[in-house]
Amino acid sequence: MGRLRVVTLLVLALGALVGPAKASAQDPAGLARNILPSGQYGMPLAPADDQAILYDGLTPLFDNVTPADLITYFKSEALGPGTDGPLIEDDVPFAGVRILRDKFNVPHVYSETYEGGVLAAGWIAAKDRGLLLQQARYNGRAAIIDAPGLSAIELIAGLQDFRPSAQTEAVTAKQTQALKDAGKEGKAVLRDIDTFVKGINAYLEESGSTNAPWTRNDVYAVNAVKNQFLGVGGGDEARRTRFLAGLQQRLGARKGKKVFNDLRQFKNPRSITSVDGKFPYGRIPKKPSGNVIIDPDSFETTYSAPATPPQVAEPFNASNVLMVDKSHSTSGRPIMVGGPQIGYFFPGLVYEIDMHAPGLNWRGATSAPFPGYVLIGRGEDFATTLTSAGGDVIDQYAETLCGGSDTMYRYKGRCRSMENFDAGTLNGDPYSFLTTVHGPVAGYATVNGRWVAISEKRSSRNKDVLDLLFNRRLSNGQVDSAKSFFKAAAKTPQTFNSFYIDAKQIAAFTSGRLPIRPKSVDPGLLTNGNGKFEWRGFLPAKRHPQGIGAEDGTIVNWNNGLARGFGAADSEWGRNGSVARNDMLTYNLKRLRNGAGKWSPATITSAMNAGATQDIRAIDTVPLLARLLQGSPAPSPMAQQMLDLLVDWRAAGGNRLDLNEDGDIDHPGAAIMDEAFPKIAQNAMAPILQPQLEELDSLFNIFDQPPGGQYSGWYQYMDRDLRALLSKKRLPDEFNIAYCGKGKIGPCRDSIWVAIQAAGERLTADQGSPDPTTWRSDATAERIDFSPLPLISMAYTNRPSGIQQVIWFKK
Template sequence: MRRRTGRPRLVTAAAAFALAAGLLAPLPQATAAGPAAPPTAQAVDGDLCRGQCSDILPPGQNGNATLAEILAHQLLGTRPGHSSDQLSRYDSLVGGYSGLTDARMSEFFNDASFGVPENQIESVISPRPDVTITRDKKTGVPHIKGATRYGTEFGAGYAAGQDRLWMMDLFRHIGRGDLTPFAGGALANQGLEQQFWPQAPYTEADYQAQIEHIRTTEGERGRQAMEDAQAYIDGINAYRVQSKNGRYFPGEYVLTGHIDSITNAGEIKPFTLSDLIAIASVVGGQFGGGGGGEVQSALSLLAAQRKYGVAEGTRVWESFRQREDPETVLTVHDGTAFPYAGKPGDPRGAALPDAGSVTPEQLVHDRTGSAVTKGPRAAAKDPVRAPARLAPAQGMYDDGVLDPAALNPRRGMSNALLVSGQHTAGGSPIAVFGPQTGYFAPQLMMLQELQGPGISARGVSFAGVGMYVQMGRGKDYAWSATSALQDMTDTYAVELCAPDGSDPAKDAVHYRYRGECVPMEKMERRNAWRPSVADSTAAGSYRMQVWRTRYGMVTHRATVGGKPVAYTSLRTTYRHEADSIIGFQMLNDPSYVTDARSFQQAAHKIGYAFNWFYADSRTAAYFNSGDNPVRAANVDPALPVRAEQQYEWQDFDPAANTAAYTPFAEHPNSIGQDYYISWNNRQAEGYAAAGFGFGAVHRGDLLDDRVAALVAAGGVTRASLTRAMAEAAVTDLRGEQLLPELLAVLRSQPLTDPQLSTAVQRLEEWRAAGSQRKETSPGSRRYTHPDAVRLMDAWWPLLVAAEFKPGLGDELYAAFAANLAVDESPSAAHGPTGAHGGSAFQFGWWGFVDKDLRQVLGREVQGPLARTYCGDGALTACRDALLATLKQAAARTPGQVYPGDAECAAGQQWCADAIIHRALGGITHPAVHWQNRPTYQQVVEFPSHRAAP
């Protein structure tokens, strides 16, 4: 059965034909807004990148579509201009990287020079007399030039409205937890509000307090930041009003019932400063958080202790926890240590739950209607697709509602490769780096250039919080980030109590705080929805409820030593979602960032957990940002801790959620190292991993091995570093890093079974060819070694279970698997971005398998597992287990390995891996080749630097 990919999510076929027949009148299309100005040259003279800065952001800059454009897309397959013109070049690098040269860079990336040459100007508008927005013909990126600071920021907001008005509206509602009343009751919409709102269930007073905190405590920069943010909001609102009056607003407003297509009656609600905080809470919570998960961590520790006894069980658990595995890949690899969040020598204050007592806190109440179909597959055709997907039969309440406790909070995916100038052909550092924010239509980020008083930058910003460029280039430097994931979130066990002094129930809503029995604060969101043209689900409603304490939000309830407790989650950036605006302001200020050290100081002002990378013509550098709390002595950050004052963060003030944070020097940082890589791996020696999965084999090895080889050879170029990234992007981590040990075990004795011999030969041929998941030729949709890829996809989960489950037992194996997914291969729907999400191999058992097999083979292992599991340590028994599972895998048909979904028929291997942009509106895009690569990516080499003032 042939299935089309890239089908629209928001407009049903019946609705489209009804609209086309005139039941709803299509709106007139407008190509520009505001008073037009004649095209004028916008190129910036003396651009110090001299044509050696490039970038790419698929699918395209334009993320808005009128109703007429949505209908034309639905019926005719057309797309608005600049909505998809970066996708094919992004996709084509898969087939073209091997022949890439510096001269061919423009075939795969945009020119990221400042300004627009006169012959490349597509349009120029001036929404105010003090700002012009120039768009180039090739990409439609807005180049915003302001004569005043206010005009510059107003122009940024106006351009954001032009390119992302509908998406910004979605995300402010996601942050506020009321997406379903706005966009409909589809499962994915409910999943989004259930995923994000409980992390930051703010009241309007909470939003205003955060705004005032920045304005009053950050001095002149804080005051300026809030003025910039207001100007940005003013620009968005100006476009909002003009597009509504001119009837060229996004067509989704008609399809969701907010505006009448005939009378134009209805409203696009004004944006406010507090909307920026709501959007920032979504962005920061998704990509800049770190830590948490201590309850599940404690459950796996208890399972290990039940299996082996307290002492041996703890040793086994620590070996799987891998806080500081000596074999893991590091970003700072020169031996400099940055001790943080390690295992204490004399742990105290831990609050482990009693066996069987943990229950997740219920989020959803009072459900009515029939909007939800059980099972995560029901989200396949919903209008708004969730960034995370759940594995079948996991993470669902009995009524089919998404359980937010089961959503994986860890998000990484971004990567960076930098080489210092002493190893490059041109003598200047080279960087290939970018964030991976998932594949959406339109993209979560948007490109822009900002030139105005105190601002000079080009790059990307998350739509809705784009008053500054968040990752990109400045006058003579470039910067980017990857999610760092260090431990900034802790779980506290608050003792429950009753105001009358009686014994509290497990569901009590009072708790002890510093000796007093105080009430929890109930945070509620009541959401109702109705059927609309865009959403065929029935009308319904439900209520979300979160209990808030001074130690954060309640996530679970349990007993500890027989006493009822509530487990709460507290992160340092809670109530401080927008504080990082100061750091971004500095990064955009050419008078502040003049070298690597000033860059590091700017990055230090960013409270979220990110790895920041920098390159100018002289230096490559790195800094790890984040509000890392200073914990009480001997508190173990990997486990829940008692909510008592002696175990709180140092200087903890619950009213504002502030504490003492580790100083600049204690954050991993480096200037001038021979090279840097990051793919969400550990940062440096002593900097303990915040979760499971940072062991001997990590996705970062795919970059580290290649970049180290380039540096050893010398003469690195932009093209050669990009080729290293692109090759790693299509390489199967298991094939490159694990197959050697697996094959060594299998070949330890002669193979006599013809079927197994053939299977092993196919795997060996694939390994010798590079273990890639790559087409035979561009557009063939067939991998060069399809049988070997299918074997590995089928074999891996079977071999892991056969290797570890007999020794660990069912309970402990399941507990460890709950901490760390066994496999995140490209076609796995449970990975960091779900099926068709591009990113893969972030979390998995590759490090466990590697160490265990080397132990079986008698090879050297640093930081070994506490026990040897495969075959109970016997090579022959291990080999038998691997062969038995390989035979099972070989017998599985393509349809069984790739069962098919809403996008792909069963057995379609290439399609199962393919990247498909999740529609956040009415425009969709065709599937493209899988690659494990940043969404936005820069390739930069500055040949010169500003002269000293």
Template structure:
């Protein structure tokens, strides 16, 4: 693929006409306080033929060497943070690690007025400042600027959202599987997608109509931007993104359905929670089969950690939602799919192929684009964090904040930064490419807001009884289902796409046809049996069919006439249907609101398990504003979130088993508590330092390793190993190379602990939990680990095993700070002597394996290749960027300290 890019660039050299614009200087301090931000790798995401030649054959752009302007400039700033000692940072350091985030450019590098009433200025970082005479003018400018910076990425995303990625980028197994997965998650015909906009507009009256008018202007702006870059649709034009010629694709105009497709893609990844009921049912039945019904159900409740009193929560208010600790599996509305039951195809299945040679059913859904391959679905583990220090604990007497979304690392970045200024909108920040008619995360005139994914339970699994309309006996192949005793045919769609060879894929032309089945509850995921009765398992998502509705809430956040204080911020956030934890700060208040269109469940159903599709078990409306978790200026003086639980009475959604006694949010909260208990007032630089310190901490080691070492005690066979592990734990378990000498400071301990925790099928977690659970210790519906090796930056997100070992071992050791004991002892079945033998044997085995793997005889000679942890940007275009050192940190991050405010 890189060779094809080079050939294309050389062929276009005669067409190029390079012009440069002299920069002009213009700066103005923010009138309300200190706001800076960062978004790697850079704002410019368009590569034309000239840029391709500049980058050269390696196709890796590096700032100061071969990168086009603003393509990788923020990457170097972002990477530099881990070279600083966290608690030595000062305001000068912040100035080099984050860029100014005001409403007036420090430098105007170029200007353009794409139509009357619209003015755009780009600053030295490539951020567009868009001013419009009318609201529609602002939206036109937003679409125009987005196309200039993200044209190809936006195109790839709209094709992915519509289930036509393979048609656009090539028929690789990954692309075809991605289309199948999207049909299964959020299928719409084009007519359905378009109709969604008018439907939502009708719900919101004048506010909705204004937004629709803005959407149409935004689409017109995108199309105008495409015409500017690729005049008359000419893909070999000097300014046209090179990827179109590489793929042999033409330029297509945008319409309303395209925005819905992208919104459905993004919302299906970040704005949902739940949907794990079938997995829960299977594990419960495995437990009861092995241990009997009484004990199996008790073990399930133990492992579920649904309302663990030891779990950290973002809010201190006790807002309740969910079943609590009750299983509910015996309720009349619960349907438990049979273990090992018959299965039939669900939506997304390829049902017809023409001229297809390779099978795609077992491929992982991925986006295979000209110079990169990545999975958008992995972003559900990306997530975000927030640290807000209230006025009473701040060194200045005013809130100090560092927060942002962690949405993975892409070239160009999925997030797109802009400044929008006009009637009813005055905001700066980021949005997902292709949805940026609003600023989704950022700042207003005198306030800032951000979010972390909440995973609140807005998805249920519904078991529809299958039937045949002709009255014949039902099977798992049936496409009818019972509604009030009547057999109703499912809605059946068969979308198809034809793929052709290109620089990204060299296969023969082929056509794929997919099956999509829908009931009144949603999209059929699979067909199986419950107590031998054929059923369809359907995913019912509260935001399905209304992805665009959340734009209302975002538009309110952008509007300074709507958001004037913490309370109006909460009201604005309530207009967002997606499930997010929202955070707010101005010069007086910090605030929190957990958004989501959350259903009220009917009696007879259980949050954890599938329910029957009978009408009596349908949802009973939605949670109102007062029933959502929300808080302003908490008494404890701070707000912390890293995708942990919301409130002490708020149950974990059915698909998350890891909201137990250990969560990565502890890495932030423990440090804040330490300062507050020590009567230290937290400055802005201190808050950034806390974030930076947590960003390189191994949560597994800090939460589990001390107890493991205490259980082992003095074991002569592991003396050297234990000493190395203990030194690392006492240092805070960092994984960081501050002097950039190429190695982590505690690389011996890191190499050993990684092997001890997860080494193929071997794990100390399986050893400890296996003392009671046996082989079922490996089948808990949650990951064993979330390691930086994934390359996405994010780590330590929600594996339940961290909490299991932390609580079980602390309890066994007599730690009285454990607030809620497990019902069962796992390691050694409650015998410290037996547990000690289990853990010692486990560590000895890990030492033997890691020494053999590295061909050394002593722990002191172990090494660790830190590049395993490196953040690797997923490249969606023709050019990528270099890997950077690992840090567990938001992708877009704001540093905020407001000093003033408009009259309240």
């Protein structure tokens, strides 16, 4: 492992290499703080939990974060260690390279050459994330080949063992050609990958590891994990088409399609967005001749895996950012508070590096697939973060079977045989699947009683690694403005909302290799796979949602659609709602700005931290319920008191905090909402959807209950439906069909009161008291635990978990 020695800041300042003290003195940031709750360490031994403790300490402050708290509960993100000494030096076998660790174990790299910086990044990856690297390198191949039924992140978190076949290795290696085809930049990335791999293998050799040396394919595989986990959208057309078939069978073709289009919220003139302007993408054709409607209840998945590992990590639609421009900042410079929510893993999926080498000057979160590049963090005079965009980059096709076989299909007039893909083994058992020209076969269904195969096509397949073109530009000085940032972000095929801040501008861009579909294809339904309805190219960068600044001076995003006109993917029915989690952030920003309408880093952080423990139903749904039920007789004094307590809960902040640490959420409103909301939502939608409520819940959850991220929820449906019911004129975002009470206010009110009354009776029985003021929800059930290895248990919070930055620049 090498010799370690303590190094003083004075000695470093006098050293031959650029010293941390000098780097900090030149830092143009006015404030640069960050926190990575998973920390820098690879094993759960003290002080591995140092950053998690700080992260957890911010939660109870709610909306009262002070400037001093930013120093206490975040650590430095200065270029250089700042005040986070004393420093310890790693012995490394690379000439002209020094790695200096601060008190949080963050490595500060100082190299005389570009290559030395990349070598050091590989060394750090192997040293700080050895367990993660070994788990991800093979399991990640499942993401590259789109193995049906397997999630690479679940394999990793569940400590499963996928072993790739020669066929899988050959497909993985295609990423090399994708880089070569990208020209000089792609070839430069390839050289960096080779150097990075040398750094990893140097550490493996020095530490006496028995693990096989790393290769390019290992880097490609870990990059594909990021793509599958966070960088795709779509690919759920079969289940959605099956749901439509059921609606049309019950309600008729016309009404069934209207209900389907309501619930999918493809586009919405009042959707919650982050940038100004419209960016049209996708359309619903009147006559979708390029689609196939399968028979109700006919879709079945067919996975060859003998045993699918338990689901231990949900895909996360959970990252947020709050940015204000210089005109609305107390410093006169733009401010950003933001980061990705990627779950709570230990060892962490990301780790931190402060990198200083010729051509590389950055600090922030990085990970194993980034060869000396920053993932999320800062350069010398700008910072960046991202949220998952969920763009529609995966389509499912209905393949017409032929030749009297389940493994033959018709494409462009020919009857073809499916190919068998031998993927390797999962936990020692063989794993294989069938493929068509479109991709892996995910299942079978029937159309008018005849079998069809369901295959999947992903636009970024065999191109995942091109994502590194973006990160290379972020790291090597090519990004120096919002416009150059847009050009860099357009390089990645993965679908993210990327955000930029410097001393003058705030900006955002939605990336992804977004297919242009034939006008006869509804993007939310199965496409006919006969070859006549293939993609017609990809959306050019200038038509991607993007913006510099905003009319109201803010860019705020919590995985909502970035701009209007941009159609939601079939898997993203909550992306374009008229209400969304974003409302908590904007609501808090509005009430926390100063008398001049401006914000400081502390007040923006307060808005984020309040939203992290608020319940979106308290902020958006309670006022709507109060309006609906106003003046109507409650079925009992208890039911009326329950409504009054919900209103009081919202007035008190609508949070789910347990400040007295007795194990219960402090306000009874949380208990009332948790018990009542599922039935309220079901009763509101039941007049039209009663037989299919459970199926709808499987497509778009009634509510993503904490400790979930509150991303999805029928509170969106209720908002549009009940506002229309209470309005005297037609609203721009009104649904095609009235749901609650079938559009009659009396029956609607009655159904909501019935749900509230029933919840009160259950709470009385469960909690042993008829007094609603004594009812409490269990706060311990919402606590956050790390996986697959334990770290600490933290109070519920809904905030960035990969890295969170609080930053602004003086120049």
